[in-house]
Amino acid sequence: MSTIRFIAPDYYLADELLTDEHKIIRKAVRDWVNRAVIPIIDDACQKHEFPKHLIKELGGLGAFGPYIPSKYGGADMDQISYGLIMQELERGDSSIRSMASVQSSLVMYPIYKFGTEEQRQKYLPLLAKGELIGAFGLTEPNHGSDPGGMITRISDKGDHYLLNGSKMWITNASIADVSIVWAKDDEKIIRGLIVEKGMEGFTAPEITKKWSLRSSSTGELVFDNVKVPKENLLPDVKGLRGPLTCLSSARYGIAWGVIGAAMDCYDTALQYSKERIQFKKPIASFQLTQKKLAEMITEITKAQLLVWRLGVLRNEDRATPAQISMAKRNNVKMALDVAREARQIVGAMGITGDFPFMRHMMNLESVITYEGTHDIHLLITGEDITGETAFF
Numbered sequence: 112m113s114t115i116r117f118i119a120p121d122y123y124l125a126d127e128l129l130t131d132e133h134k135i136i137r138k139a140v141r142d143w144v145n146r147a148v149i150p151i152i153d154d155a156c157q158k159h160e161f162p163k164h165l166i167k168e169l170g171g172l173g174a175f176g177p178y179i180p181s182k183y184g185g186a187d188m189d190q191i192s193y194g195l196i197m198q199e200l201e202r203g204d205s206s207i208r209s210m211a212s213v214q215s216s217l218v219m220y221p222i223y224k225f226g227t228e229e230q231r232q233k234y235l236p237l238l239a240k241g242e243l244i245g246a247f248g249l250t251e252p253n254h255g256s257d258p259g260g261m262i263t264r265i266s267d268k269g270d271h272y273l274l275n276g277s278k279m280w281i282t283n284a285s286i287a288d289v290s291i292v293w294a295k296d297d298e299k300i301i302r303g304l305i306v307e308k309g310m311e312g313f314t315a316p317e318i319t320k321k322w323s324l325r326s327s328s329t330g331e332l333v334f335d336n337v338k339v340p341k342e343n344l345l346p347d348v349k350g351l352r353g354p355l356t357c358l359s360s361a362r363y364g365i366a367w368g369v370i371g372a373a374m375d376c377y378d379t380a381l382q383y384s385k386e387r388i389q390f391k392k393p394i395a396s397f398q399l400t401q402k403k404l405a406e407m408i409t410e411i412t413k414a415q416l417l418v419w420r421l422g423v424l425r426n427e428d429r430a431t432p433a434q435i436s437m438a439k440r441n442n443v444k445m446a447l448d449v450a451r452e453a454r455q456i457v458g459a460m461g462i463t464g465d466f467p468f469m470r471h472m473m474n475l476e477s478v479i480t481y482e483g484t485h486d487i488h489l490l491i492t493g494e495d496i497t498g499e500t501a502f503f
C-alpha cells in the first residue's frame with residue numbers, strides 16, 4: 112500500500128497553531144518526501160544502503176541548518192519550521208531525518224555556536240548545500256550514556272593537536288567530509304574539534320549487519336596520532352556542556368520527527384482497516400481494531416501538542432534541556448507503540464516491505480536508544496523534579 116495517499120492526522124486542529132509560512136514549508140518537504148523518498152526507501156532499506164543521491168536534494172530543500180542565519184547558508188527559519196521539516200522527513204524514514212538532524216544540529220550548529228568566524232565561513236555554506244557531509248563523534252565503545260568518561264584525547268604539540276582514540280556508532284561516519292569530534296585535552300577538559308576526511312591516521316569503517324536504520328550509514332571514527340591543526344578547535348566551549356547543547360537541539364528535532372513515523376503508520380493502518388474485510392465486515396468495525404486506532408490518534412495528538420508548545424518555548428529561548436528530554440522520551444515511545452499496533456492491524460501483510468510498519472518499528476529501536484536512551488531521559492526528568500541525581 113502506497114503511503115503517498117497519506118492524510119495527515121490533525122484531530123485537535125493543531126494546524127491552526129501554525130503560520131502560513133509553516134504550512135508552505137511543510138508542504139514543500141511533504142511533496143518532496145512523496146516524490147523522492149517513499150518510492151525508493153524500502154529498497155534502500157532492504158539493501159542496507161543509504162540513498163546518497165538525496166543529500167544535495169535535502170540541501171536544496173533547506174533541510175540542512177534551517178534555523179542557521181542565511182548569511183551562513185541557512186534559511187533563517189524558526190524552531191517550529193525546523194520541527195515540521197524533521198516530522199516530514201521521518202514520515203519518509205528515520206534515516207533521512209537522521210541525516211538532516213546530524214548535519215543541522217550536531218555539525219552546523221556547533222560550528223555556528225562555538226566556532227570562529229573563519230570556521231563558519233569555511234564550512235557552513237557547503238554543509239547547508241549538502242556539498243559537505245558531517246558527522247558527530249561523542250559516543251565511544253566504552254562510554255555511551257556516560258560520555259563524560261570518554262578517553263579520546265588531544266595533546267597540545269605547539270602548532271597542532273595530536274588526536275588519539277575512537278568513536279563508535281557514528282551516523283554518517285564513513286561518508287562524512289567533516290566530523291565534529293569531542294575529546295579531552297591535556298587538562299582533561301572536553302573540547303570540540305573539526306576533523307577532516309583524509310587527515311593522516313584517521314579512518315572511518317562502516318558498521319554493517321544492522322537490523323535498524325538500515326538505510327542510514329553508521330560507523331566508527333578511529334584516530335591514530337592524527338595531527339589536527341589548531342585552527343580546527345572550536346574555541347567557544349569547554350566541557351560536556353558543548354556536546355550536550357548540540358544534543359538538546361537534535362533531541363528537539365527527534366521529538367517532532369518521530370511523529371511523522373507515527374502518522375505514517377496510523378494513517379496506513381486506518382485506511383487498510385476500512386478496506387480489509389473479515390467475517391463479512393471491514394475490520395475497522397470491530398471494537399478491538401477501534402481501540403487500537405483510537406489509542407493511536409490520542410497519543411499522536413498529545414505528542415503534536417507537546418512539540419508545538421516546546422517549539423514556542425524554543426523560539427523564545429526558554430525550553431529547558433529537561434523539557435526537551437521529556438518530549439524526546441514520550442514521543443519516541445509513542446511512535447514505537449503506534450508502529451507495533453499498526454502492524455498488528457494489517458496482519459501478515461504488515462510484515463512485508465509493501466507497508467512501512469516494520470521499517471519504522473526497526474528504525475525506532477535506534478531512535479529510542481540514540482541521543483540518550485529512554486531510561487536516561489526518564490532519569491533526567493527525575494533529577495529535574497526531585498533535585499536528586501540517580502545516574503550514579
Ligand code: TGC
Pocket residue numbers: 208209210212213247249250255256257258259282350351352353355356357358359432433481482483484487491502
Ligand atoms: P552533567 O553534570 O549533568 O552535565 C554536564 C554539563 O552539561 C550541562 N548540560 C547540558 N547543557 C545543554 N544541554 C543539555 N541537554 C545538558 N545536559 C547537561 C550541565 O549543566 C553541565 O554544565 P556545566 O557548565 O555545569 O559543566 O553531566 P553528567 O556527566 O552527569 O551526564 C548527564 C547525562 C547522563 C544526562 C548526559 O551525559 C547524557 O545526556 N547522556 C546521554 C548521552 C547521549 O545522549 N549521547 C548521544 C550521542 S550523539 C547521538 O546519539 C547522535 S544520533 C544522531 C542521529 O542519527 O540522529
Ligand code: FAD
Pocket residue numbers: 213246247248249250254255256257279280281282283324329477480481482483484485486487490501502503
Ligand atoms: P549504554 O550506555 O551501555 O546503555 C546500555 C543500557 O544501560 C541502556 O538501556 C541504558 O539506558 C542503561 N543505562 C546506562 N546508564 C544507566 C544509568 N545510569 N541508570 C540506568 N540505566 C542506565 N553517537 C554519537 O556520538 N554520534 C552519532 O552520530 C550516533 N549515531 C548513532 C546511530 C545509531 C544507529 C545508534 C544505534 C547509536 C548512535 N549513537 C551515536 C550512539 C548512541 O548515542 C548511544 O548508543 C547511546 O547514547 C547509548 O549508549 P550505549 O549504546 O553505549 O548504551
